[in-house]
Amino acid sequence: MDRMEVTENFAGITLPGHLHTQESLHAAATFQFRDTDVVIVTYPKSGTTWMQEILTLMYSKGDGHLAKTVPNWARAPWLEHVYFKDMLQADREPRLLTTHLPCHVLAPALKKAKAKVIYVARNPKDIVVSFYHFHKMAKFLPEPSSFEDFLMQFLDGTVQYGSWFDHVEGWLSQRRELDLFYITYEDLHRDLGHAIEELAAFLGCALRPEEVSAIQQHSSFPAMQENTMVNYTLVSCDILDHSKGQFMRKGIVGDWRDHFTPLQDALFNRVYKEKMRHSSLRLHWPLA
Ligand SMILES: Nc1ncnc2c1ncn2[C@@H]1O[C@H](COP(=O)(O)OS(=O)(=O)O)[C@@H](OP(=O)(O)O)[C@H]1O
Numbered sequence: 001m002d003r004m005e006v007t008e009n010f011a012g013i014t015l016p017g018h019l020h021t022q023e024s025l026h027a028a029a030t031f032q033f034r035d036t037d038v039v040i041v042t043y044p045k046s047g048t049t050w051m052q053e054i055l056t057l058m059y060s061k062g063d064g065h066l067a068k069t070v071p072n073w074a075r076a077p078w079l080e081h082v083y084f085k086d087m088l089q090a091d092r093e094p095r096l097l098t099t100h101l102p103c104h105v106l107a108p109a110l111k112k113a114k115a116k117v118i119y120v121a122r123n124p125k126d127i128v129v130s131f132y133h134f135h136k137m138a139k140f141l142p143e144p145s146s147f148e149d150f151l152m153q154f155l156d157g158t159v160q161y162g163s164w165f166d167h168v169e170g171w172l173s174q175r176r177e178l179d180l181f182y183i184t185y186e187d188l189h190r191d192l193g194h195a196i197e198e199l200a201a202f203l204g205c206a207l208r209p210e211e212v213s214a215i216q217q218h219s220s221f222p223a224m225q226e227n228t229m230v231n232y233t234l235v236s237c238d239i240l241d242h243s244k245g246q247f248m249r250k251g252i253v254g255d256w257r258d259h260f261t262p263l264q265d266a267l268f269n270r271v272y273k274e275k276m277r278h279s280s281l282r283l284h285w286p287l288a
Helices: 022-029 048-059 065-069 082-088 103-110 124-137 147-156 164-173 185-190 192-203 209-218 221-226 262-275
Strands: 007-010 013-016 038-042 096-099 116-121 179-184
Touching: 007 022, 022 082, 022 103, 038 048, 038 103, 048 065, 048 096, 048 116, 048 185, 048 192, 048 209, 048 221, 103 164, 116 164, 116 185, 116 192, 124 147, 124 164, 124 262, 147 262, 179 185, 179 192, 185 192, 192 209
Parallel strands: 038 096, 038 116, 116 179
Antiparallel strands: 007 013
């Protein structure tokens, strides 16, 4: 089957029409959060699935049963997707929810409750690489012509889901207004055990050392790559063409070094410096 070309324009960004409708997006923007909700917020390819897995395991105290029997999209459904409407009203508490939407869309609804927000950021150079490879396999995204073209679109903010710069800045600008915990993909890589302990403290979820170890083990890249409930191999080939790549692709920090030319790197650094000149973002990655 060819590419699904339909897109939805919403709040200044373009989103894949296969996953979103105006109705589903409006429902997300006006969602009634509960005080007990935990919302994972990411720009695509920042470590969303990893955080879904870690939080699932945290609330099961390291027991892998739920993570190995229920798909991630049912355990932590996306607020804005058309498919998960029924799952969003799940009775369980806390509800784990996921979103890629920008802050200006969700903050008004979030501020009406005391829901906790976990924002996962990643080095945008590695995001471009991961997103580019994902575009090759995801039939609901435009086929990228070349890495160079894709990189330019990313820097311009004309890729689907909008500008990374606006996403990260928008959410971080609301840090004090929301109950927001900021963590990076690189933090998870550097010391997963410590990251789990920090997340557990933020969520008020007491964990014993052996539970932290079990969470670490079940959410390691090799374990998640094997777990069909999280590696997206359950999704049919007309949506994700598994012959073109794997969702759990490499799972490393710094893969951009194998993709960027020196010129592309210099351009990226220039654009980053300009767009982030007023940013309070704590950098956890060497950009150069
Ligand atoms: N456990 C673990 N360890 C290390 N890396 C991991 C892990 N789980 C997912 N990943 C990597 O995260 C990338 C996918 O990001 P997302 O889950 O945010 O994608 S999505 O937005 O939900 O489509 C994608 O990155 P790349 O490998 O660089 O493409 C995944 O491989």
